[in-house]
Amino acid sequence: MTEPTRAEVCIAALAEVWRDAGEIMASPFGSIPMIASRLAKRTFSPDLVLTDGEAAIIVGAPPINTSPQDLVREAAVPYRTIFSVVWSGRRHIVMQASQIDRFGNQNLSAIGPPNQPKVQLIGVRGAPGNSVNHKTSYWVPDHSTRTFVEAVDTVCGVGYDRAAAAGSGATRFHDLPRVVSNLGVFDFSGPNHSMALVSVHPGVTVDEVVAATGFELQLDSAVETPWPTDDQLAIIAELDPKGARDREIRT
Amino acid sequence: MANKRATIDEALDRLEPGMTIGIGGWGSRRKPMAIVRALLNSTLHDLTIVSYGGPDVGLLANSGKATKVIAGFVTLDSIALDPLWRQVRQRGGVDLTEVDEGLFYLGLQAAAWRVPFLPARAGLGSDVLERNPHLKTVANPYMDGPYSEPEDAQSVFVAMPALRLDAAFVHANAADTAGNATFTGPDPYFDELFLGAAALRVVTAERIVDEGTLDTVGPLAKATVHRLLTDLVIETPNGAHFTSCAPDYERDEAFQKAYVTAAGDPELWQGFVDRYLAGNEAQYQAALAQDREGSK
Numbered sequence: 232m233t234e235p236t237r238a239e240v241c242i243a244a245l246a247e248v249w250r251d252a253g254e255i256m257a258s259p260f261g262s263i264p265m266i267a268s269r270l271a272k273r274t275f276s277p278d279l280v281l282t283d284g285e286a287a288i289i290v291g292a293p294p295i296n297t298s299p300q301d302l303v304r305e306a307a308v309p310y311r312t313i314f315s316v317v318w319s320g321r322r323h324i325v326m327q328a329s330q331i332d333r334f335g336n337q338n339l340s341a342i343g344p345p346n347q348p349k350v351q352l353i354g355v356r357g358a359p360g361n362s363v364n365h366k367t368s369y370w371v372p373d374h375s376t377r378t379f380v381e382a383v384d385t386v387c388g389v390g391y392d393r394a395a396a397a398g399s400g401a402t403r404f405h406d407l408p409r410v411v412s413n414l415g416v417f418d419f420s421g422p423n424h425s426m427a428l429v430s431v432h433p434g435v436t437v438d439e440v441v442a443a444t445g446f447e448l449q450l451d452s453a454v455e456t457p458w459p460t461d462d463q464l465a466i467i468a469e470l471d472p473k474g475a476r477d478r479e480i481r482t
Numbered sequence: 483m484a485n486k487r488a489t490i491d492e493a494l495d496r497l498e499p500g501m502t503i504g505i506g507g508w509g510s511r512r513k514p515m516a517i518v519r520a521l522l523n524s525t526l527h528d529l530t531i532v533s534y535g536g537p538d539v540g541l542l543a544n545s546g547k548a549t550k551v552i553a554g555f556v557t558l559d560s561i562a563l564d565p566l567w568r569q570v571r572q573r574g575g576v577d578l579t580e581v582d583e584g585l586f587y588l589g590l591q592a593a594a595w596r597v598p599f600l601p602a603r604a605g606l607g608s609d610v611l612e613r614n615p616h617l618k619t620v621a622n623p624y625m626d627g628p629y630s631e632p633e634d635a636q637s638v639f640v641a642m643p644a645l646r647l648d649a650a651f652v653h654a655n656a657a658d659t660a661g662n663a664t665f666t667g668p669d670p671y672f673d674e675l676f677l678g679a680a681a682l683r684v685v686t687a688e689r690i691v692d693e694g695t696l697d698t699v700g701p702l703a704k705a706t707v708h709r710l711l712t713d714l715v716i717e718t719p720n721g722a723h724f725t726s727c728a729p730d731y732e733r734d735e736a737f738q739k740a741y742v743t744a745a746g747d748p749e750l751w752q753g754f755v756d757r758y759l760a761g762n763e764a765q766y767q768a769a770l771a772q773d774r775e776g777s778k
Contacts, residue, residue, distance in 0.1 A: 286668035309669040310508065314584045318603070340580060345613050347574030353562055354535070354555030359582040360604025389607035397607035400622075400637030404603070 235459050237413060238263060238476035239467055240432045241370075243459035244416050246271040248368045248409045249323060254278040255365075256322040262475040264325040264370045265295050269470050270463060282308060294470050317357065320404055323366040326358060330383040331369055333425045333446040335407040337362070337388030345385065358387035363394060363401045366408055372480045374412035376445040391424035413480040414440050416456055421449030430456040486661040488714040490520045490763060493684050497649055502530040504590070504645070504680055506652030506673040507725065509559040510536040510733055512665070514653035514686045516721035516763045521547055523762070532645055534583065534671065536725060537741065540566030541759075543576045544745075551576055552645065554583035558738060565745040581610055581617075581642070587672055589645035594678025601639035611640065618643075650680035653722045654707060655730055656699040657687035661712035666700035667728035677711040686718040688730050720767055737770075 235243075245267035249257050257268040257279045269292035272279040283289050287304035308316070316322050329352050330338040337358060343349030361367050367388060371378050386393055394401040410417040410426065414435050421427040427449035431440055437453055459467065467476070494517075497503070503521075507513040518538045521529070522545050531548040533539050535556035542548040544566035556567040570576050581589070588600040601620055605611055611619070620641040624630040652673035654663035663685045665673065677683040685707060691698070696705045724741065726733040744754035758769055 307668070310671060311587070314587055317584060340609075341571070345578075345609075348571055351563070351568040351571035353557050354553065355580050355582055355608065355610060356555045357583045357604075359606075359608035359610050360584040360602065362608075363603045363606050386607070386609040386612070393607040398636065398638055399633060400603055400639050401606035403633050403637070405607075 235464060236477060237432060237434070238480055239459050239464060240456055241411055241413060241480065242267045242270060242467055242476060243463055244411050244430075244432075244456050245325060245368075245370060246274070246463075248325065249276045249279055252276050252279060252323055254280065254321070256280040256282070256316050258282070258322060258324040260325060260327050261370055261372065262295065262471070262479045263372065266467060266470050266476055267325070269293075269295065270466055273466050273470075274463070286310070292470070294472060295475060296471070296473055317360055317364050320365045322361075323368065323408075324361050325368045325370050326361065326388060328369045328371050328378065328388070330378055330380045331371060331410065332380055332383050332390060334390035334392040335369075335388070335410070335419055335424075335426065336383045336386045336390035336393055337369060338383035338385045340385040340387050342384050355385070355387040359389060362388040362407070363405050365404060366406045368407065368409040368411070371410065371412040374414040374440070374443050376443060379412075379444040379446065381446045391419055414443060415453075417448070425449060427451070428453040430454045432456045433458060485659045486709075486712060486715045487659055487690060488716050490516060490716055490718070493517070493714050493716060494520055494524055494526070496682055497524075497526055499526050500528045501526070501648040502532060502646070504647040504650035504676040505531060505533040505538045506650065506671060506676045507536060507538075507722070508534040508669070508671045509555075509557045510725045510738065511559065511669075512653050512667065512671065512722050512727050513538050513725040514651040514718075514721065515723060515725060516686055516718035517651045517684070518542065519759060519763060519766060522759055532647060534586065535567070537564060537738075540564035540570070540745070543567065544570045546575075549577060550579070552579045552581065552586070554581055554586050558742070560733065560735060561738060561742055565742055569745075579614055581605070581614070582608070585610065585640065585642045586645070587675070588642040590672055590675035590679045592642065592644035593646045594675050597644065599641035599643050602642055603639060605640040605642070606638075617641075645679055647676065647680035649682040649684065650676040651684045651686065652676055652707075653718070653727065654685050654687040655727065656689050656691055656696060657685050657707070657712075657715040658691050658693045658696050659715065660693040661685070661709035661715055662693070662696055662705055663687060663707035663712070663715070664696050664700055664705035665707075666704050670704075670706050674706055674711060677707065682714075683712045684714045684716065685712050686716045686721050688719055688721065688727065690715055690717045718763065720770070721763070723770065
């Protein structure tokens with residue numbers, strides 16, 4: 232077999248966030264998370280609920296470049312319904328983060344002062360609500376000290392420290408299972424739910440991850456991220472025949 | 483039966499400087515762009531725009547018409563960021579109240595239901611509360627009773643205030659003369675709530691049909707705007723352009739790309755304004771027709 236690409240390692244790692252998830256909505260943001268959700272549905276989580284990215288639940292896990300008219304839809308989920316799903320908790324989202332900090336606070340709104348940001352990004356979107364209502368994991372395709380920061384400039388997705396400070400209304404359903412970057416896999420098993428290195432991707436050293444991270448990581452138990460299996464690689468190739476996965480991360 | 487047909491000018495005559503205006507649609511989807519273009523050329527000023535933000539927000543804020551914006555995001559969907567919005571924000575030119583997009587929904591719903599707030603977990607712990615000290619929390623009033631699960635006995639929730647609007651504009655696939663309207667595309671978004679939250683309720687539509695004939699346009703179940711929600715209906719064919727208005731038309735991606743390119747360069751932008759935005763809606767549509775002719 233040929234050696235898997237970094238993108239394929241990330242896809243297999245991200246698919247794991249939905250292992251044994253049962254009948255919940257998987258909401259992936261980005262090509263690699265989207266391929267990962269479909270890989271999970273094709274293999275170990277067949278009951279996952281996927282959408283067309285617009286307003287319907289789709290049948291199966293077709294290739295990500297399937298044209299809209301070729302998708303088979305089974306139910307309507309306009310945005311109003313999506314909020315009902317969010318607030319019911321039956322969802323695990325993988326959002327991206329322009330910044331993420333040690334306790335899992337995430338920023339996709341703006342870099343710099345709130346009234347006159349240095350860089351205006353897309354906005355808080357649904358991140359505040361997602362992160363206190365259902366499982367929220369993150370995908371960061373460009374791991375660096377600019378993205379893994381000591382403190383985010385705007386708290387959109389809520390981290391463990393901020394959720395705790397806001398009380399039981401925020402913590403009751405707050406759960407950040409995983410962060411996957413182009414360098415490794417992380418969780419919040421460190422002291423006070425701080426970020427810990429779970430694994431480094433093949434070809435990446437722990438030192439590289441530490442150098443690219445703007446805060447102290449818990450490093451106790453880092454292993455190597457498993458390679459995707461041959462079966463997984465075959466499915467990934469089928470889900471992404473045009474190689475969108477290799478355009479999403481720097482190699 | 484009252485005939486609610488009106489013109490863009492008649493609707494805008496009912497607006498005043500300083501008003502809070504809701505704009506329907508979502509991102510770069512089914513935006514009442516004919517109204518947005520008319521607002522750009524009006525004498526109105528100091529507007530507050532309430533929107534699931536798309537090009538409407540970038541255009542109105544960057545032009546100075548809107549000095550305040552209430553939104554959860556501003557995006558062009560197929561192009562993530564709107565350059566006009568980035569520019570106005572990065573020069574500190576607009577007062578932004580940024581709320582979670584679900585809180586935004588509850589704010590419209592609260593206004594439509596005439597209650598001062600609706601509770602949510604969304605926002606707790608985030609900078610939505612830190613940056614907007616006027617947003618308050620409410621303690622669970624049922625902490626001791628059977629209605630509350632024990633885990634929430636001590637919880638507080640965000641009390642999302644009603645987003646009351648002076649006027650709301652939404653764009654439908656079709657409306658009738660009585661003020662009913664239908665969204666035949668995949669998602670009604672929150673348009674009925676914008677109308678419900680507003681004092682002046684305006685529906686623009688691709689076409690206006692006789693009362694009682696909306697079921698010839700699509701299933702009646704899609705006709706979710708009833709006439710209790712509307713004051714005026716305005717026929718604006720291609721009026722959501724360049725945003726999508728499925729199934730009538732998809733987003734004009736080429737035009738949106740041209741908008742983004744022009745918006746990134748002051749000289750190009752002036753040319754874009756002169757060609758497309760300086761005139762009235764008929765002139766805008768004529769310029770588009772000319773473009774189509776030229777590309778044949």
